[in-house]
Amino acid sequence: MNSGLLIGLLLLLSFLAPFTRRYLNNLAGPLYAIVPVAGIIYYLRALPVILKGEVITESYKWIPVYDINLSFYIDGFGILFSLLILGIGAFILIYAGKYMVPYPMKGRFMGYLILFMAAMLGIVVSGNLITMFVFWELTSISSYLLIGYHHEKPEARTAALQALLITGFGGLALLGGFVLLGLPYGTYELSTILADPEPIRSSVLYLPALILILLGAFTKSAQFPFHFWLPGAMTAPSPVSAFLHSATMVKAGVFLLARLNPVMGDTQIWHILLTTFGTVTMVMGAWFSITQTDLKKILAYTTVSALGTLVLLIGTGTQYAINAAIIFLLVHALYKGTLFMMAGNIEKMTGTRDITKLGGLFKEMPVAAIVMSLALVSMAGIPPMLGFVGKELIYEATSLAPTSRYLILLAAFFTNSVLVFLSLRLSLDVFWGKRSDYQKKPFDPYVALMAGPVVLVLLSLLLGLFPANLAAPLTAMAITSVSPGHVAVGLKLWHGFNLVLLLSALTLFTGYFMYRYKRMILEHSGSINLRYFAREFSNGFVAAVDGFLHFTKKQTSRIQHGYHRFYLMTVFAVASVLVWVMIWRADPIILELNFADMPLNLVAVVVLIIAAALSAVISHSRVIALVAMGVIGFGISIIFIAFSGVDLAITMIMVEVLMVILAMAVLYHLPKYAKYSESGARMRDGLVASLVGAFMMVLVLQAGTTQMSEPISSFFKEASYSEAFGRNVVNVILVDFRALDTLGEISVIAIAALGIFSMIKLSKRKEI
Amino acid sequence: MESVILQIAARHMRPILIVLSLVVLYRGHNEPGGGFIGGLMLGAAFILYAMAFGVSKTQKSISFSPVTMTALGLLIALLSGVPALFSGSPFMTGEWITLFQHTVVELKLGTPLLFDVGVYLTVAGMLMLVMFSIMED
Numbered sequence: 001m002n003s004g005l006l007i008g009l010l011l012l013l014s015f016l017a018p019f020t021r022r023y024l025n026n027l028a029g030p031l032y033a034i035v036p037v038a039g040i041i042y043y044l045r046a047l048p049v050i051l052k053g054e055v056i057t058e059s060y061k062w063i064p065v066y067d068i069n070l071s072f073y074i075d076g077f078g079i080l081f082s083l084l085i086l087g088i089g090a091f092i093l094i095y096a097g098k099y100m101v102p103y104p105m106k107g108r109f110m111g112y113l114i115l116f117m118a119a120m121l122g123i124v125v126s127g128n129l130i131t132m133f134v135f136w137e138l139t140s141i142s143s144y145l146l147i148g149y150h151h152e153k154p155e156a157r158t159a160a161l162q163a164l165l166i167t168g169f170g171g172l173a174l175l176g177g178f179v180l181l182g183l184p185y186g187t188y189e190l191s192t193i194l195a196d197p198e199p200i201r202s203s204v205l206y207l208p209a210l211i212l213i214l215l216g217a218f219t220k221s222a223q224f225p226f227h228f229w230l231p232g233a234m235t236a237p238s239p240v241s242a243f244l245h246s247a248t249m250v251k252a253g254v255f256l257l258a259r260l261n262p263v264m265g266d267t268q269i270w271h272i273l274l275t276t277f278g279t280v281t282m283v284m285g286a287w288f289s290i291t292q293t294d295l296k297k298i299l300a301y302t303t304v305s306a307l308g309t310l311v312l313l314i315g316t317g318t319q320y321a322i323n324a325a326i327i328f329l330l331v332h333a334l335y336k337g338t339l340f341m342m343a344g345n346i347e348k349m350t351g352t353r354d355i356t357k358l359g360g361l362f363k364e365m366p367v368a369a370i371v372m373s374l375a376l377v378s379m380a381g382i383p384p385m386l387g388f389v390g391k392e393l394i395y396e397a398t399s400l401a402p403t404s405r406y407l408i409l410l411a412a413f414f415t416n417s418v419l420v421f422l423s424l425r426l427s428l429d430v431f432w433g434k435r436s437d438y439q440k441k442p443f444d445p446y447v448a449l450m451a452g453p454v455v456l457v458l459l460s461l462l463l464g465l466f467p468a469n470l471a472a473p474l475t476a477m478a479i480t481s482v483s484p485g486h487v488a489v490g491l492k493l494w495h496g497f498n499l500v501l502l503l504s505a506l507t508l509f510t511g512y513f514m515y516r517y518k519r520m521i522l523e524h525s526g527s528i529n530l531r532y533f534a535r536e537f538s539n540g541f542v543a544a545v546d547g548f549l550h551f552t553k554k555q556t557s558r559i560q561h562g563y564h565r566f567y568l569m570t571v572f573a574v575a576s577v578l579v580w581v582m583i584w585r586a587d588p589i590i591l592e593l594n595f596a597d598m599p600l601n602l603v604a605v606v607v608l609i610i611a612a613a614l615s616a617v618i619s620h621s622r623v624i625a626l627v628a629m630g631v632i633g634f635g636i637s638i639i640f641i642a643f644s645g646v647d648l649a650i651t652m653i654m655v656e657v658l659m660v661i662l663a664m665a666v667l668y669h670l671p672k673y674a675k676y677s678e679s680g681a682r683m684r685d686g687l688v689a690s691l692v693g694a695f696m697m698v699l700v701l702q703a704g705t706t707q708m709s710e711p712i713s714s715f716f717k718e719a720s721y722s723e724a725f726g727r728n729v730v731n732v733i734l735v736d737f738r739a740l741d742t743l744g745e746i747s748v749i750a751i752a753a754l755g756i757f758s759m760i761k762l763s764k765r766k767e768i
Numbered sequence: 769m770e771s772v773i774l775q776i777a778a779r780h781m782r783p784i785l786i787v788l789s790l791v792v793l794y795r796g797h798n799e800p801g802g803g804f805i806g807g808l809m810l811g812a813a814f815i816l817y818a819m820a821f822g823v824s825k826t827q828k829s830i831s832f833s834p835v836t837m838t839a840l841g842l843l844i845a846l847l848s849g850v851p852a853l854f855s856g857s858p859f860m861t862g863e864w865i866t867l868f869q870h871t872v873v874e875l876k877l878g879t880p881l882l883f884d885v886g887v888y889l890t891v892a893g894m895l896m897l898v899m900f901s902i903m904e905d
Contacts, residue, residue: 646800647800647801647802647805650792650800650801650805651804651805651808654805654808654809654812655808657812658808658811658812658815658895658899661815661819661899662898662899662902665899665902665903666902669902726797726798726880727797727798727799728796728797728798728799728800728801728802730802731796731797731801731802731803731884732797732880734802734803734804734884734887735797735802735803735880735881735883735884735887736880736883739849739880739883740849740859742845742883742887743845743846743849743883746841746842746845746886746887746890746891747842749890749891749894750838750839750841750842750890750893750894752894753838753893753894753895753897753898754835754838754897756897756898756901756902757835757897757898757901760901760902760904761901
């Protein structure tokens with residue numbers, strides 16, 4: 001087993017899932033979960049090597065010319081993330097197998113989930129920037145499919161498109177950033193880049209690369225002002241939210257920042273940008289979560305807040321901050337995965353996610369109540385859960401932040417107080433208090449739905465109880481790989497009485513206080529939101545997209561006006577002007593015209609052609625003009641025959657005949673000339689036509705006298721019979737030497753014919 | 769437009785034109801001719817018929833639709849490139865087999881001929897497709 005094989009297996013499984021789901025029925029979830037579990041076993045067995053500080057790499061050639069390889073790079077940080085993705089992913093598959101029973105297209109849904117898992121795993125184990133980008137985009141696309149799963153609902157489609165547009169935009173920026181980052185190194189291999197930050201640091205490309213990469217990371221990790229796609233994405237089914245918004249999709253941006261921290265980090269601009277955006281996102285996410293009533297929306301905004309915290313911590317970059325970031329990442333993944341799954345369970349059992357309509361569920365769902373409350377305890381940062389260790393570290397890090405320490409500390413304090421408040425609300429208001437009326441009698445969810453939450457919450461508890469023995473070794477190597485030179489600080493549940501503990505106590509008190517007076521808090525924050533944030537960010541985004549579409553439509557209709565005659569005129573005018581410029585610059589034109597030895601019969605044909613051309617121009621009837629054009633065509637084919645170009649002549653005759661028939665059939669549908677062109681328009685048309693005609697003439701005459709190199713026709717003449725067994729050179733060129741071109745041409749005419757066919761059929765149907 | 773002369777002519781010309789188009793197609797490799805011209809002739813045969821009898825009657829008289837014909841032509845042209853892959857040559861390299869060899873007469877078949885058949889069908893199919901949909905009323 002290796003990482004490449006594992007990702008390959010996941011991709012294969014995601015392809016097979018839509019076809020096999022119906023036969024496996026309820027067993028599908030657990031059976032599909034075998035693959036990620038195998039991955040966990042592989043990574044756990046690799047763990048001792050990694051913990052010694054070694055890095056596992058694999059590389060497969062992909063586009064070696066551009067130094068783009070499918071290579072993998074697994075260090076302490078990568079393996080921690082891989083375990084999280086596969087571990088939570090396995091439980092999500094089991095959960096989704098049961099959860100999705102009432103919905104259609106379950107197989108496809110499972111396929112998307114597994115595809116997403118493969119893509120996410122790909123990001124965290126990538127050892128090449130371009131490989132990472134490909135997986136990055138794959139997560140955007142698969143999350144689009146997952147968020148838009150209820151595609152019959154317009155809001156799901158909007159949310160999915162919004163997420164895709166924002167993360168897709170970020171993805172493009174990221175690609176630019178990666179290319180710039182790779183330039184000073186001359187390679188995209190992470191192992192080279194991570195080894196030495198100097199080339200990029202001293203390069204002028206550092207700032208543009210940083211900004212582009214941050215755009216990618218911030219859009220993915222829902223940082224302000226791109227945060228709004230995340231709450232919108234809550235229209236997705238709960239397994240999707242639990243997976244994408246706990247440990248994976250949104251963490252990809254944070255992962256990227258942490259991954260590149262050794263190279264890009266620890267500069268002034270990095271500190272400023274990351275701490276600013278991180279702090280704003282953290283506070284704003286917490287603030288908006290206060291007034292939400294939808295369980296999943298609350299969780300979504302707290303996720304935004306948590307992502308802000310992580311960005312802030314990575315940006316701070318001190319020893320404590322990096323420690324706090326890694327621990328908090330783990331903490332958050334564990335409790336948020338649980339909470340999202342439980343939110344789905346509650347909706348399934350009661351039919352609602354609105355916390356104002358929930359209450360008193362403890363009696364009917366005691367196990368669920370305990371599991372969810374434990375996860376909330378972790379979110380609030382209360383011992384003995386791992387969340388407490390995380391929160392202590394955050395306080396420790398922020399109180400030691402090098403710049404604007406008090407502001408950041410205050411922001412962190414506010415955020416954590418809101419988290420305590422929300423924890424109280426989500427447990428007490430949902431499971432205790434007055435029992436609401438439910439459509440059906442709720443009961444504790446099935447084992448498949450509870451397995452994930454129970455295990456994750458137990459992990460949270462275990463890691464919290466034994467931080468030094470379990471959590472510390474798991475994270476120590478991750479910390480070193482994110483920030484070389486920094487070591488893990490000892491993790492303890494009990495730190496003794498100090499400032500941090502005081503802050504923790506104050507946080508708890510404030511949170512409780514907020515809960516106690518929640519009616520007042522909700523009323524006030526609601527009215528503030530109404531006054532200042534009434535216009536949602538997502539609406540602004542939709543308006544911007546609409547405006548852009550409107551603009552492009554207007555601008556396009558200028559160029560693509562839909563009048564065929566003007567298109568033709570544009571093509572002819574541009575082409576003739578360009579060719580005239582070329583003719584002007586080239587050798588002087590030598591027009592050697594010698595009519596002396598021209599046979600008389602050809603003179604007659606030429607006179608006929610000229611007469612026909614004149615009558616086509618001055619005729620007042622379309623039919624006459626058409627017939628005259630036909631005469632021209634036949635005249636030319638006679639000339640071809642005279643110069644023994646039989647093939648051309650036959651083709652010309654066939655085409656002429658068919659063109660006249662075709663044009664006649666079209667004319668039949670057209671009205672008579674309503675009015676003739678004005679003299680100005682006629683002058684213009686005449687000018688364009690003369691330009692084209694004259695350049696063709698000069699070109700043909702010149703071609704006869706110019707000899708640039710050995711003409712290719714002599715090769716064709718020689719090789720035609722000896723290599724392609726055909727004496728008809730024209731045909732051999734068409735079907736053998738240049739067969740691929742011919743294939744392209746016949747594809748084009750086939751598509752054009754289909755286009756004409758469907759256009760006429762459609763317009764006929766409209767008439768009826 | 770119902771013209772008895774045209775109808776009689778079309779009825780008798782159609783088979784002749786079809787055979788002629790096949791001749792033009794086959795001889796194309798060595799003498800003037802080929803899939804493109806042959807295809808135009810084949811299309812013309814059916815268009816002549818359609819001019820005399822109308823589109824719907826013409827379509828009823830043939831057991832395939834122009835769309836199928838176009839698609840089949842493209843498919844044949846595409847597949848004619850595949851045999852070369854088995855002998856390790858690049859896609860679309862001409863492969864030949866001699867069916868019959870004599871001092872005077874020689875019959876060779878090769879993938880370029882197959883490709884030409886594809887061109888022939890595509891061209892005829894697209895011609896019929898376009899003309900039939902425009903002439904239909």
